[in-house]
Every structure is written in structure tokens, then in C-alpha cells.
Amino acid sequence: MARLPEYLRALHNLAESGHETVSSEGLSAAAGVNSAKLRKDLSHLGSYGTRGVGYDVALLIEQIEFVLGLTQRRAVALVGVGNLGHALAGYDGFASRGFRIAALLDADPSRVGEEINGLVVRHVDDLPTVAAEESLAIGVIATPAAAAQQVADQLVAVGVTSILNFAPCVLSVPEGVDVRKVDLAIELQILSFHEHRKASLTALPATGGSALTALPGGFATTDTQEAIGT
Amino acid sequence: MARLPEYLRALHNLAESGHETVSSEGLSAAAGVNSAKLRKDLSHLGSYGTRGVGYDVALLIEQIEFVLGLTQRRAVALVGVGNLGHALAGYDGFASRGFRIAALLDADPSRVGEEINGLVVRHVDDLPTVAAEESLAIGVIATPAAAAQQVADQLVAVGVTSILNFAPCVLSVPEGVDVRKVDLAIELQILSFHEHRKASLTALPATGGSALTALPGGFATTDTQEAIGT
DNA sequence: CCGTGTGAATGCATTCACAGCG
DNA sequence: CGCTGTGAATGCATTCACACGG
Numbered sequence: 129m130a131r132l133p134e135y136l137r138a139l140h141n142l143a144e145s146g147h148e149t150v151s152s153e154g155l156s157a158a159a160g161v162n163s164a165k166l167r168k169d170l171s172h173l174g175s176y177g178t179r180g181v182g183y184d185v186a187l188l189i190e191q192i193e194f195v196l197g198l199t200q201r202r203a204v205a206l207v208g209v210g211n212l213g214h215a216l217a218g219y220d221g222f223a224s225r226g227f228r229i230a231a232l233l234d235a236d237p238s239r240v241g242e243e244i245n246g247l248v249v250r251h252v253d254d255l256p257t258v259a260a261e262e263s264l265a266i267g268v269i270a271t272p273a274a275a276a277q278q279v280a281d282q283l284v285a286v287g288v289t290s291i292l293n294f295a296p297c298v299l300s301v302p303e304g305v306d307v308r309k310v311d312l313a314i315e316l317q318i319l320s321f322h323e324h325r326k327a328s329l330t331a332l333p334a335t336g337g338s339a340l341t342a343l344p345g346g347f348a349t350t351d352t353q354e355a356i357g358t
Numbered sequence: 359m360a361r362l363p364e365y366l367r368a369l370h371n372l373a374e375s376g377h378e379t380v381s382s383e384g385l386s387a388a389a390g391v392n393s394a395k396l397r398k399d400l401s402h403l404g405s406y407g408t409r410g411v412g413y414d415v416a417l418l419i420e421q422i423e424f425v426l427g428l429t430q431r432r433a434v435a436l437v438g439v440g441n442l443g444h445a446l447a448g449y450d451g452f453a454s455r456g457f458r459i460a461a462l463l464d465a466d467p468s469r470v471g472e473e474i475n476g477l478v479v480r481h482v483d484d485l486p487t488v489a490a491e492e493s494l495a496i497g498v499i500a501t502p503a504a505a506a507q508q509v510a511d512q513l514v515a516v517g518v519t520s521i522l523n524f525a526p527c528v529l530s531v532p533e534g535v536d537v538r539k540v541d542l543a544i545e546l547q548i549l550s551f552h553e554h555r556k557a558s559l560t561a562l563p564a565t566g567g568s569a570l571t572a573l574p575g576g577f578a579t580t581d582t583q584e585a586i587g588t
Numbered sequence: 589c590c591g592t593g594t595g596a597a598t599g600c601a602t603t604c605a606c607a608g609c610g
Numbered sequence: 611c612g613c614t615g616t617g618a619a620t621g622c623a624t625t626c627a628c629a630c631g632g
Contacts, residue, residue: 133547137526151591160528164625171593179592179631196547197554204546215445221526221543226550266549289556290549296367296451298390306552308545313451315538316434317363317426319496319520320456322536324427326519381613394603401615409609409614 129169134159136192137225143185151182193226203230203262205288207279208271209239209249212294216270217244230262235275252282259286266290273297280307359399364389366422367455373415381412423456433460433492435518437509438501439469439479442524446500447474460492465505482512489516496520503527510537 138158142150152170156163170177175191177183193199204227206216216222217232232244233252242249250258258264267283269276269291276295283291284305293299293309301307368388372380382400386393400407405421407413423429434457436446446452447462462474463482472479480488488494497513499506499521506525513521514535523529523539531537 130544130548132551133541133544136547137541137544138528152593153591158528162625164627165623167592168594168624177592180590181632182591195551195554197550197557198547202546202550202553211445211448215441216542218441219542221541222546225543225547227543227546265553266546268546290553292545292549298368298388304556306549308549310540310542310545311363311367311451312446312449312540313455313457314360314363314367315522315540316432316452316457316496317366317428317455318360319522319536319538320428320432321362321426323432323495323520324425326534327427382615383613392603394605395601397613397615398602407614410612411610412613 129172131159131161131165131169132192132196134161135166135169136189136196139185139189139192143189147185149178149182150185150188152177155183198226201226201228202265203228204266204268205229205231205233205255205258205262205264205283206268206270207233207252207283208269208275208294209234209242209244210270210272213270214244216268217247227266230264231258233258235271235279252279255282255286259288264288266292268292268294269299270294359402361389361391361395361399362422362426364391365396365399366419366426369415369419369422373419377415379408379412380415380418382407385413428456431456431458432495433458434496434498435459435461435463435485435488435492435494435513436498436500437463437482437513438499438505438524439464439472439474440500440502443500444474446498446524447477457496460494461488463488465501465509482509485512485516489518494518496522498522498524499529500524 135155138155139150141158142155152163152167156166159166170183170188173191173195175183175188204222206213206229209217209232213232213234217229222229229247232247232249233255234240234249235252237251239249240251264286265288267288267290269279269283271279273295276293276297277299280291280293280299280301284301289305291299291301291305291307293307294311296311296313299307365385368385369380372385372388382393382397386396389396400413400418403421403425405413405418434452436443436459439447439462443462443464447459452459459477462477462479463485464470464479465482467481470479470481494516495518497518497520499509499513501509503525506523506527507529510521510523510529510531514531519535521529521531521535521537523537524541526541526543529537
């Protein structure tokens with residue numbers, strides 16, 4: 129599940145706080161989910177908790193890291209060192225959570241040679257060479273949308289089978305290649321939708337809403353956390 | 359739905375390519391979804407397509423932008439101008455898709471006064487002043503995790519009801535406040551999981567898999583696009 | 589007695605298949 | 611004749627409630 133990494137982060141926090149054990153209630157609160165959901169997720173791992181006590185934090189961390197394949201530190205190639213690429217190259221969260229940025233690449237010759245965070249930017253056409261040196265597991269695309277598809281093709285060509293795409297476009301990839309997309313503007317637009325909905329609701333407190341101006345109320349928006357604690 | 363922004367982006371692309379009309383088949387391909395899903399989504403909008411022809415691109419753009427509340431350009435406050443914050447401050451995608459960065463804020467006094475992309479960084483304690491000047495719709499948190507909750511509280515205090523959180527932590531907010539979270543490391547970990555799964559599958563081609571080393575195969579990972587076209 | 593693990597129930601999203609309109 | 615809009619069917623995630631183990 130996509131929630132395992134969230135549990136993992138919460139568990140690391142708990143471990144640092146000195147907790148050796150945690151209940152489903154406690155962990156679910158720290159991860160921002162329902163406790164029943166957490167128990168079901170963990171049961172899918174075949175994981176062992178102790179009834180009457182809870183889960184062993186260290187053991188659970190080990191289990192989840194194994195399932196996520198984090199026992200080995202995976203090499204990441206980052207393509208596109210513009211605005212966003214720069215930030216990603218300097219982002220500590222990658223290194224601290226099991227990943228190693230193995231190469232920075234860009235198509236712009238004027239950017240090649242620049243040093244960022246101890247790594248020298250290479251030309252994207254060097255990708256085959258880079259792949260030969262390192263065992264690349266994941267490619268991150270932080271280029272403009274117009275270049276993204278070509279970069280994806282190049283990544284696939286050198287054997288990368290997992291891509292994180294920050295460019296606002298859909299990528300075509302062969303079967304067996306996984307693509308995850310992060311579009312910052314889309315996140316804002318989803319929030320905008322909620323703002324709009326909230327605004328129209330408070331504007332028409334008593335009215336049932338005319339058919340013309342009525343907004344569809346029952347929209348499901350994945351992943352939105354609303355009203356946790358106070 | 360969370361897919362509407364994706365449709366919107368695809369529609370804008372189509373409009374620029376000179377298309378005046380598009381079939382559900384065509385649009386769904388451009389947005390990377392099933393055509394039946396797209397039709398159902400659009401029918402929830404009460405939107406009008408023409409049978410035998412398709413959807414009017416311009417009209418559909420208008421409809422979706424209305425539902426998403428993009429008819430007004432919303433003001434965004436960005437808190438935390440570190441690595442990621444810098445990148446976000448310079449990201450064109452915000453401006454070009456209906457948002458305006460109204461203020462840059464940081465808790466670090468040494469960062470206050472710095473000018474980024476035509477905006478001067480102000481201290482986060484000035485938030486009430488900023489909120490008085492501008493009608494803030496959305497707050498973006500790009501601070502370290504340790505500071506995120508406090509920033510969220512400050513945003514909520516000045517009336518912000520939508521938050522985009524880049525810090526790797528769960529935020530507690532009162533009811534009525536929407537939070538969306540983007541955790542870049544989590545995205546990589548999900549890809550890592552897929553890598554791990556793929557690796558174990560190809561490593562044990564014939565075996566059914568022993569009970570001990572078996573990986574749970576049937577995990578659902580939201581939002582992953584796999585194998586679109588070739 | 590507390591808390592895990594899990595069957596059962598519920599609700600929702602996705603998909604299929606096709607009726608009906610332009 | 612093509613394509614939309616939609617009932618029906620399917621499958622999955624979430625939630626509830628509780629039996630059972632430490």
C-alpha cells in the first residue's frame with residue numbers, strides 16, 4: 129500500500145522518542161489514519177504484533193523497510209536541474225530515507241559542468257555511461273513538459289523501470305515500467321476546488337441551491353486529510 | 359474529483375493544438391485514463407457533450423475551471439524559502455495555472471529581506487499583516503517538519519482554510535480546513551516498493567515463492583500509471 | 589483485560605455494455 | 611453511424627464488531 133511509507137516515517141519518529149512498542153491506536157494517530165485500517169494493512173504484511181501489548185517498533189521498521197525494498201540504498205538519476213531540479217538535488221529527505229542521488233543530468237549544455245551539492249551536472253546524452261557506472265534504480269524527471277517524454281524514453285532505454293515525473297504531462301512507457309506523477313499545480317487546483325466548494329456553501333446557508341449555480345457536492349478527492357485533531 | 363485538473367491540462371493542450379472538439383476517447387488518452395471513467399466524471403459535472411461528435415473543448419475548459427474555482431486567481435502564501443521553497447517561488451506552473459504567489463515568508467531572520475522572483479521575503483510573524491493586505495486563499499508549507507505544525511497553526515489563525523504541506527509530518531487542523539500533503543521521499547519509496555516487487559518476481563520465475571521470502575503481490579498503490587502506450 | 593487480527597457489512601470507484609440522441 | 615450518457619455488475623477499500631491470544 130501507499131501508506132506503508134507513512135507508517136515507516138511515524139515509526140522512525142517513535143523510535144527516536146524512545147518508544148519500544150506502540151499500539152495500533154498510537155501508530156495510526158501518528159500516521160493520520162484510522163486504527164482499523166492500520167491493523168488491516170499490517171496484517172497484509174503477515175506482520176506480528178503482540179496482543180495486549182502492541183507492535184515492536186524496531187521489528188516493524190525492519191519489516192516495512194524490507195517490503196519497501198529499502199534494505200538496499202537505491203541510486204537515483206535526476207534529470208533536469210532547473211528550478212525544481214536544483215531543489216531536489218539539495219533535498220536531504222532523499223539521502224536520509226534510503227536513496228542516493230547518483231547523477232544529475234541536463235540537456236542544456238550551459239548547465240553541464242555545474243556543481244550542485246557535490247555532484248557535477250552531466251549531459252543527458254551521457255545517460256548510457258552513467259547507467260554503466262551505477263546501477264540506476266529510479267529516474268526523476270524535473271524537466272519542462274516538452275522534454276519529459278524524450279527523457280523518459282532515454283531512461284527506459286538504459287534500463288530504468290521506475291520513474292518519478294514532475295513534468296505536467298502524461299508519459300508513454302512500455303509495460304513493466306512504473307511511473308508516478310507529482311504535479312504541484314494540480315495539488316493547488318484541488319485545494320482551490322475545496323475553497324470554491326466551501327465558499328459556495330457558506331454563501332448559500334439556507335438555500336438548497338438553484339440548479340444552475342449548484343456545485344456538485346459529493347466529490348471524492350483522494351488523499352485529502354481533513355480535520356485531524358484540533 | 360482529483361482528475362479534473364488533469365483533464366483541464368489536457369484540454370488546454372488540445373486547445374493550443376487547434377482542436378475545437380474532442381471525443382471522450384481522445385481526451386481520456388491525453389489525460390491517461392479510461393474513456394468510460396472520463397465520461398462518468400464529466401457526467402457528474404452535468405456537462406454537455408454532443409452525441410456523435412464529442413465535447414466542445416472551449417466550453418469544457420470553462421466548465422471545469424468554474425467547478426475548480428479557477429475563475430478567480432487565488433492568492434498563495436508560501437512559508438519556508440529553503441531549498442524547496444526557493445524552487446516553488448520560482449515555479450512558473452503556479453502563475454500559469456491560476457495562482458498568484460502573494461507572499462514569501464520564513465522564520466529565519468537571515469532570510470527575511472531577500473528578494474526572490476520579485477518578491478521580498480517577510481518574517482512569518484508578519485502573517486497577520488499579510489493576510490490583512492491580501493485575501494489569502496491557500497498556504498503552502500515548505501518548512502522542516504519540526505516547524506510545520508506551528509506554521510499551520512499560524513496560517514489557520516489568519517483564516518487560511520486550505521494548506522499544501524510539503525513537510526514530512528501529519529498536521530493537526532480544525533474541522534473545515536483542508537490539508538493536502540506532498541512528500542517527495544514517500545513517492546520514491548513507493549517506486550522502490552515496485553522495484554523490489556519486480557526484482558523478486560524475475561528472480562523467482564518458476565517458483566511459487568516460499569512462505570518466508572514471499573512478497574505480498576496484490577498491493578494497491580494509488581495513482582500509479584503503468585504501461586500507457588509504447 | 590487490553591489490543592491484535594479478521595470475518596462480515598458497507599460504501600464507493602471502476603468497468604462493462606448498450607440504449608438513445610444527433 | 612458514432613459517440614455520449616448511464617444503469618448494472620464487478621471489485622476493492624474502508625469500517626465495524628468481536629473472537630481469541632498473551
